[in-house]
Amino acid sequence: MTSFDFSPELNRYLEKIQAETGREITFQENTNLGIKGITAAYQYHPQKLIIILNPEYHRAKEDVERSIAHEATHGYILYKMGFCRSKYGEGVPSDYKRDVQIIFTIVEDLVVNKIIADHGFAPFGHEYLPTLREEIRVAQEGEEAGEAFYHQFTENLHREALLMVSRYIIAWGFLRYYTLKNEEEELIREFTQVFGKYYPDYYQYAAQVVEIIQEKDIFKSDDECRAIQEILRLFKMDANVELVKTNQSQRIPSL
Numbered sequence: 001m002t003s004f005d006f007s008p009e010l011n012r013y014l015e016k017i018q019a020e021t022g023r024e025i026t027f028q029e030n031t032n033l034g035i036k037g038i039t040a041a042y043q044y045h046p047q048k049l050i051i052i053l054n055p056e057y058h059r060a061k062e063d064v065e066r067s068i069a070h071e072a073t074h075g076y077i078l079y080k081m082g083f084c085r086s087k088y089g090e091g092v093p094s095d096y097k098r099d100v101q102i103i104f105t106i107v108e109d110l111v112v113n114k115i116i117a118d119h120g121f122a123p124f125g126h127e128y129l130p131t132l133r134e135e136i137r138v139a140q141e142g143e144e145a146g147e148a149f150y151h152q153f154t155e156n157l158h159r160e161a162l163l164m165v166s167r168y169i170i171a172w173g174f175l176r177y178y179t180l181k182n183e184e185e186e187l188i189r190e191f192t193q194v195f196g197k198y199y200p201d202y203y204q205y206a207a208q209v210v211e212i213i214q215e216k217d218i219f220k221s222d223d224e225c226r227a228i229q230e231i232l233r234l235f236k237m238d239a240n241v242e243l244v245k246t247n248q249s250q251r252i253p254s255l
């Protein structure tokens with residue numbers, strides 16, 4: 001690992017992940033993580049857990065640490081819990097890969113946020129609820145205002161639609177899998193309600209994604225893979241990607 005000045009809690013958590021996955025966590029920097037406003041991202045590598053940090057985006061230390069714990073946990077579910085990852089043939093466009101990755105993230109984040117919350121990290125950062133309040137306000141102006149709002153984060157229209165659906169699923173997931181404070185729960189519930197009311201075109205997809213997830217136990221790898229496959233099919237995105245399980249026994253001998 002590197003010489004970052006992390007809290008003992010985060011260091012302990014990252015050490016546990018390294019020990020249980022048999023893989024070293026390494027950090028890289030990149031200012032373009034696909035969707036604007038993202039601080040950290042997990043990048044697949046067969047031998048390491050790579051966490052990419054965006055040096056241009058400054059947040060409170062607690063939120064940065066939560067993000068790092070979150071991204072490292074993407075590696076944990078892959079290598080320790082046997083979750084699926086995407087595999088592509090040659091010449092598959094990077095835009096398509098990024099969109100597929102959003103579908104993976106929609107499902108994985110429900111699991112990842114639960115795991116970090118069980119390890120003492122906040123399930124969401126400090127910006128989440130204020131952002132949600134803004135998203136509620138925008139939604140009440142209707143679908144066009146919503147599209148314009150999410151367009152700030154990506155110029156790609158297909159990705160914008162996926163992003164909108166993902167916002168619903170994240171909120172739904174907090175209501176479904178977490179014990180929240182009353183005022184948090186009320187706000188998150190309000191967002192899911194205005195989303196359903198004001199974004200009917202997006203909500204019909206979000207509702208189908210919820211149905212797919214509800215039918216399964218996404219905390220188990222087989223169900224997780226199946227859920228992702230079905231959601232990819234729902235968005236007609238399943239043609240050029242293969243879902244594979246990483247060989248969990250394939251560890252670095254020195255670790």
Ligand SMILES: [Zn+2]
Pocket residue numbers: 070071074105108109112
């Ligand atoms: Zn994530």
